[in-house]
Amino acid sequence: MTEQTQPGVRVLTGPSVARVYNYLDGGVDHYQDDRVLAQKLLEVAPWWPQMVQTDSEYRALAVDFIARDLGVTQFVDLGCGLPPALTGRRRGPRPEPVYEVARRVHDAPRVVYVDNDWMVHAHAKFMLDKYRGTAAIEADIREIDQLLAHPDIACLRGAPIAWLLHDLLPWWDDEAAHRVITTLREWSPPGSAIAITHVTDERIPEAMQELADRYAAAGIHYQPRSLREIADLLDPKAPWELLAPGIVPTSQWGVTRRPVVDGSRGQSYAAVINRAGGAA
Ligand SMILES: C[S@@+](CC[C@H](N)C(=O)[O-])C[C@H]1O[C@@H](n2cnc3c(N)ncnc32)[C@H](O)[C@@H]1O
Structure with missing residues (x-):
């Protein structure tokens, strides 16, 4: 959470979601x-x-699937968060940024990173917005x-777009969640996709309520x-459809492509929906 007191001056006024996640992911920011x-x-x-790590593994799988199987070349990473830790105490392999995954499939992907946290934006400008076709x-x-x-978004509308809404x-x-998804579904050209991960309160409701209370006490x-x-x-009403394997625990999505290590005990779901009419 930050406050802008005068143009160009930002003051830290409490914890931020992006930096808390960076800490949980073993980062240094x-x-x-x-x-x-x-x-x-x-x-x-x-x-x-473990859930943060599982989510980042899903991100790479989902981007690869959307680029390869759906043929989408344009990605918008909504709420992109801080770039993966390059140093620090993160366990497991370094998660690849969206551009690097898409670049393995397409010669010239376009990737736009969006976040409302100025520190995330500064990192995205410095570390991610350096390839041709990124912003x-x-x-x-x-x-x-x-x-x-x-x-940087309006110019994408001539071809399918993949919107990533991961966590x-x-x-x-x-109200905000429904309005944004509805608008994206209506605005996106045929062949577009929306990929999400979303934490669930189904399995351990009391613990999730306690987490929500602790966030609320911090103003989040x-x-x-x-x-x-x-x-x-x-x-996903027509022309949109929910793609296989459906809305499943994040560690199970694309399970045939990776070993399953579900240390988070499945507290989040993942899904991809697709608008019919793409070229792939
Ligand atoms: C939990 S992090 C997820 C980061 C990344 N998508 C991932 O899956 O690892 C959520 C991110 O969404 C951003 N965010 C939350 N609400 C937002 C909003 N209204 N507009 C833009 N970004 C937002 C936060 O700043 C944070 O970086």
Whole structure:
């Protein structure tokens, strides 16, 4: 969480979701307030670092699938978060940024990174926005009409677009989440895709409520959802369809392509929906 006191001057006023995740992922881009909140979350959810890692493995699988099998060359990483830790105490392989995964499939993918956290934006500009065909935008995605009018997004509309909403919707209330997904579904050209991950409160509701309470005490809205609520958000009516394997635990998505290590005990779901009519 930050505050802009005067043009060009940013003041840290508390923990930020992106930096808390960076801490949980073994990164080095966090401050005392972030670490304090992260430790409070870990008391309730010691499996959280595993969930962050499982989510980043899914991101690579989903981007590869959408690029290869759906033939999509344009990706918008909504709520991209801090780039993966290059150093620090992260366990497991370094997760690849979206551009690097897409670049393995297509010669010249386009990737736009969007986040409303100025520190994330600074990192995205510095570390990700360096390849031809990439851009970083600092914006509140809930102001979706403004975002779609941004020149770096509006120019994508001539071809299918993959929208990545990985661990983004839990930070919004129902109204914002429904409005953004509905707008993306209506605006996106044929062949487009929407990929999500979303934490669920179905399996350990008391612990999830405790996590939401601890976030709320830090001034951060956090809303895990049930499978039914996640399905309602995606609502893939024609011309959209839910692709196999459906809405499944994130560690199970694309399971044939990787070994399953489900240390988070499956607290999040993943899914990809696709708008019919693409070239692939
Ligand atoms: C939990 S992190 C997920 C990062 C990444 N997508 C991943 O899966 O590893 C959520 C990110 O969404 C960003 N975010 C939350 N609400 C947002 C909004 N309204 N507009 C833009 N970014 C937002 C946060 O700043 C944070 O970087």
